[in-house]
Amino acid sequence: MSRKGWLIGGAVVVVIAVVVALIVVSVSGGDSSSSEASTSEIKGGATVAALVKGLPQAEFAIGKPSAPVTVREFVDPQCPVCKAASEKTLPAVIKGPVKDGTARLIIEPLTFIGSDSSSAALAIAAAAQQDRGFAYTEILYANQGQENSGWATEEVLTGIARATPGLDVAAWTTAKGGEAAANAVFAASDRGQGAGVSATPTFVIKGPGGSKVLTGAVDSAEVISAIEAVS
C-alpha cells in the first residue's frame, strides 16, 4: 500500500478510537463536573422553600391535618398543564385556604404519559416517605422536560432531591428503588381510577359541604371558590 494509504488507515483507526472513547464517557455519565453543572441548573428550589415555609407537610400533603377540606390533585409528572397548575394555580391556594387552615392539599402522582412519569412518580413517592412529597413535586415541575424525552434522569431527579428543603438525599435514593415507593404509586393510581380520573390535573375537593371535581387548566380562583363551596 502507498504511504498515503497507510496515513489514511492510521487516521481512520485513530478517529474510531476517539469516537469510541467519547461514547464510553457519554454512557458513563461523564465526569463529576457535568453532574455538578446539571445540579446547579435545577430551578425552583428557593421559590418552593418560600412557599412551604411554616406549613405542615406529611407524606404527599401540605396543610393542617385538621383542615375540613381535602384537595386531592391527581397529576402526571410529565403533564404540561400540571406544571402550569403548579406554577400559576397552586401558589394562591397555598397562601390562601391552605395557610389559613381551611384546606389540605394532597398530590396524587399518576403515570399516564410514559416511562419518565414512572421514574418521576417513584422519586415523588420516595420524597413523600420523608414528608416532602409536595415540595419535591413542585420543584420537579419547575424542571419538567419535554414529554417522554428521557428528561427524568437519575441526575435530574437527584438534583431535585438536593434542592428539596429538609430532604435526606441518601435515604431518598434508597427509598426510590424500594417496594414502599412503588406501592405508594400503585395506591395513587388506584385512587385515581376510583375517582374516575381520566385527565390531569384533576382536583377532587371534598369537605363537609360535599365534593367538587375540577379538571384541566383551572385557575386559583376556581379552586378557591370550590374549596369555599364545600367547606
Next chain:
Amino acid sequence: MQNSEYAQIAGVSLSYLGFITYALMLISAFLPGFPGRLLGLVTSVGGLLFSLWLLYAELFLIKAICPWCVASLVVMVLAFAVAIWRIVKAGDLRSDDQAKATDADGATG
C-alpha cells in the same frame, strides 16, 4: 436528546462538538491536496460513527427521535461518500509507483 443525559460529554454540549466537526469539514472542502482529503475523511468517519451512536441512543435508550440528529446523520453519510469519492478519484490508495505515474493530486484537491 437535548434534555437527556446524553446531551453532554464530560460537561461539553454535543452542539459544540457538532459545530467543531462541521467547521473542520468545511475547512477540508477548501483545503487543497491530500491534507484536505484526509481531513474530510477523518471528520466524516468520526461524525458518521457518532451520529450512528446517537441514532441508537434515540431509538433504544431515550426512546425519542431528535430530528436534528437524524438530519445530521444524513449529512454525515453524504459527507462520508464525498470523502471516499475524493480519495478514490485522487488515487491515494494506489501504490506509490502507480501514483507517481498518474499524479493528479493538484487537480483533484
